[in-house]
Amino acid sequence: MKTAILIVDMVRDxxxxxxxxxxxxxxxxxxxxxxxxxxxxxxxxxxxxLQHFNREGKIDQKAASMRPNCIEGTFGVEIDPMLEVRPEDYIIRKRRYSGFFGTDLDLVLRENEIKNLIIVGTKTNCCIRATVTDAFYYNYEPYVVRECVATNSETVNEVHLNDIDKYLGHVIDKKNLEELFLQGRL
Structure with missing residues (x-):
């Protein structure tokens, strides 16, 4: 089974x-x-x-109800340079919490024969959870790496990780991830 890593919204904003x-x-x-x-x-x-972005000067009712962020054309939408984007990597822009909603993510994954998704990034209670939920609905096998997701409250982070692990996929740590690779399960 082929595996992809989804890096959710690790943009400079x-x-x-x-x-x-x-x-x-x-x-x-x-x-x-x-x-x-x-x-x-x-x-x-x-x-x-997965790159969250909002269009400058264009109507987006959801974005209008939030603090301005990830505005197209600003440094805020850039993938954090620590992650070193490579030419073979995909960057998929999104306007909603889920990386699947209104994007070609599912098509890209299916064209690459992906079944397993390793999911990391921010925010556990919004974009991570929404992406994991849609991955579950599309019959992917989501694995969220505990040390690699965050939100602005540790309690909220844990509540959502517990729900993900119980209902939608797997919450693992980095050691478990290495073991899954060694066992040939990912």
Whole structure:
């Protein structure tokens, strides 16, 4: 079975102290995500970056109800440079929480014969959960790496990780991920 890593919204508005909606937790998980990304690349996984963005000066009722962030054409939509995007990687722009909604993510995954999804990034209670939920509905096998997701409350983070693990997929740690690769299960 083929595996992809989905890196959810690790863009500078969320990860950089100068970003419009910076959370320190996102900066803290970046080295963990980089480590998992390197492990995934070593094991032949497809890399997909989900990039939240809002169009400058265009109508988007959902975006209008939130603090401005991830505005197209600004540094805020750039993938954090610590993650080193490569030419073979996919970058899929999204306007809603789920990486599947209104994007070609499902098509990209199916064309690459992907079944397993390793999911990392921000925010556990919004974009991670929505993406995992849709992955479950599309019959993918989602694996969320505990050390590689965050939100602005540890309690909220844990509640959503518990729900994901119970109902939608698997919550694993980096050691479990390495073991799954060694066992040939991913």
């Amino acid at each position: 969320f990860t950089d102290p100068k970003g419009l909606v910076f959370y320190p937790e996102n900066r803290n998980i970046l080295p963990q995500i980089k480590e998992v990304l390197d492990l995934c690349r070593k094991n032949g996984c497809l890399t997909v970056y």
